[in-house]
Amino acid sequence: MEPPPSPISLCLILLVSLPQPSLASGDAVLHCCSLRCSPLPPLVADFVDPEHPNAVCLLDKSLYGLRQAPRAWFTRFADYAIKLGFNPTRSDASLFVLRRGHDIAYLLLYVDDIVLTGSSPALLQDIIQRLKLEFAVKDLGDLRFFLGIDVKRIAEGFCLSQQRYAEDILERAGMTNCKPATTPIDAKGKLSTDGPVIDDAKTYRSLAGALPYLTVTRPGLAFAVQQACLHMHDPRATHLALLKRILRYVRGTTTMGLYLRGSVDLTVTAYSDADWAGCPDTRRSTSGFCVYLGDALVSWSSKRQPTVSRSSAEAEYRAVANAAAECIWLRQLLGELHCGVTKATVTYCDNDSAVYMSANPIHHKRTKHIELDIHFVRERVQMGDLRVLHVPTGEQYADVMTKGLSTAAFEAFRSSLCVVPMNV
Template sequence: MEQPKGFVDSAFPTHVCKLNKALYGLKQAPRAWFHRLSSFLVTYGFTCSRADTSLFVFRKDDCLMYLLVYVDDLILTGNKPIMLTNFITRLHNEFAIKDLGSLNYFLGLEVVHTDDGLFLSQCKYAHDILSRAGLLETKLVPTPLATTDTFVSTGSPFSDPTLYRSLVGALQYLTITRPDHSYAVNQASQFLHAPTDQHFQSVKRILRYVKGTMSYGLIFKRSKRTTILGYSDADWAQCIETRRSTYGYSIFLGGNLVSWSAKKQPTVSRSSCESEYRAMANTAAEIIWVTHLLRELHALPSDRPTLLCDNRSALFMTQNPVSHKRAKHIDLDYHFVWELVMSGKLYTRFVPTKLQLADIFTKSLPRSQFQHFRTLLRVGSLPFRLRGDDRIKDNSTNQAND
């Protein structure tokens, strides 16, 4: 700290104000810290990603390092252990940091390293949510929502809206590793301003589902084929009160789920084709962002991305410019899908409804179909257990031996 120019006390030029408040409490502290850290990283040779400003990439010859920043928590990985060690040493010299070793816990996410990949879960976080709601001993249900559940604004107001908002907000963060209940949480989030007793009962059902699948998470496996594959779907005019459609998508890289979403469309669609086409446009935009990120990571697949849709009319619109004359009421922003297809940057293809994985993000599904799609999303429990220092053993093998 120093006295501002023009207001320097000639009698005490080195005196400054005593800071009674921690730097963490100052509004400019996060910006100042990120500027300090990013300046050091850029000087070292890192470049800031344009797709994700919290990601820094270092490349020199055949050496690659990725550094992800969340305030003062850092994740560092690379393909050259010696370079990683040298960089960590430089970090130690520049900042007062603590090396926690191999990644196993980060912002509530639990990371388990397996022989062929990673397993991400939020078991402890889910337990904390259930404890807060007082549902640790609740009965279990097989799906987050019943097929007959509907969300409407009518009904008796819930007595504790703050509790409702707190639980739904916590469930939103839980969807980072649990995409299987994204649709249910999205429906509950639309009534945060005025929840009813029926809405709270639906939230309790979601929590009962979480209780039965607390150990579930996302499974990532190594794959030689790294094709980008996207599924897009929309449930036309699903909302009874506004007649707006709910759309969802899931994007895979090498068979691993890397991006997904379940949202209500901001405008009313006049046909199922229009709602599906708008959903494809949003999915295409996300796919383009994923390709930009992979390009900066120097890991972009050579094959062009594929977008799958179960609506033939919407699929036809992406491949035939003549049909656009019948869709002038659709905002022009959504017609960039056709341009991506024509330029060879995107390939669209039909997928049967029974194989449409994005269905799990647009509606409540029967138990068997829901569990099938959940498995295809690679959401499940850890398929092995650890016993002391022994090697990882598959549960099925252990059961067979028993």
């Protein structure tokens, strides 16, 4: 499990910018978008012409529900944003950057929801007024809600929460008044495909499919949700028990959210870890990473590796390569936001062999199976963009992304993942 690009971009622009007005362009897809390819739906039965039974409708406007409507709206808005001076970023197609002298503005677009932020109130008002000349735009003031995420201003930063979304999932599951759990998964939470088949697989898929988006502000759930989603095609009783435990944990922590602490030192730091051969059925390893911008956690992942690793060093090095790739993407995105990172990214790993291989230029038998990852990481190390250092297991924050932990260890790592109550 890992957050999609738009919430990551939201975290970044909140961290690197000042006031944040929020815009919502009402029914712009319905009224403001003209399609390049005209939609041709069939006629309603009452309007069929007997002389032309094969005739179809030619619509003048894009309508909700048509497959090409969102793409046509995005193209329409992006073209106008470029006319205003915005440049789309290569790292995230929904993020636009405008720079005028010393002033800078960021625009994040998701369908008809827009977040606009910048360094100058005058620049923001000018952009808003020019958008209103072209679209039906409503200014909602300071950013408080976006993509189902509540945004709360607190000391030295922001807190992102999905309390309403979590309560909606609990209500759908009928677990609003359930007994809370202290952890989302136990320390032996490695599930196999054995066990009796559950009766209602559809409900399981519906609830499990709703949980990945909750990890946008709850990184501590990533590993447990990943385990539950791995078995959506054929859920068993043990998988249902895990799903219920996750929901019980969510019940006791609905008020918690992700704390984004601002920092003048924009350094990118990563922690990578792997659980070697952890899957009891396939013996594939689980890799995970956490990436921080300054003191704020901005990206994380818990994912089963696509192939079997023949050694723990190989599994750990694949995790390092995944973390390095994410860090490179974040550095590129920050560069496009005109907040370039000059210092090398430090990736912490608790495996000595993986740390040694990142700096060793000599190939040997232990590395031939991961030769591409070896070259990828080592090239970045030689360029000075990346450093791979050892970290003790007790300080490995990514441990929570790869395995179940005891209550004490989980709560300690959860605070390190910037997850705090919303009343901080």
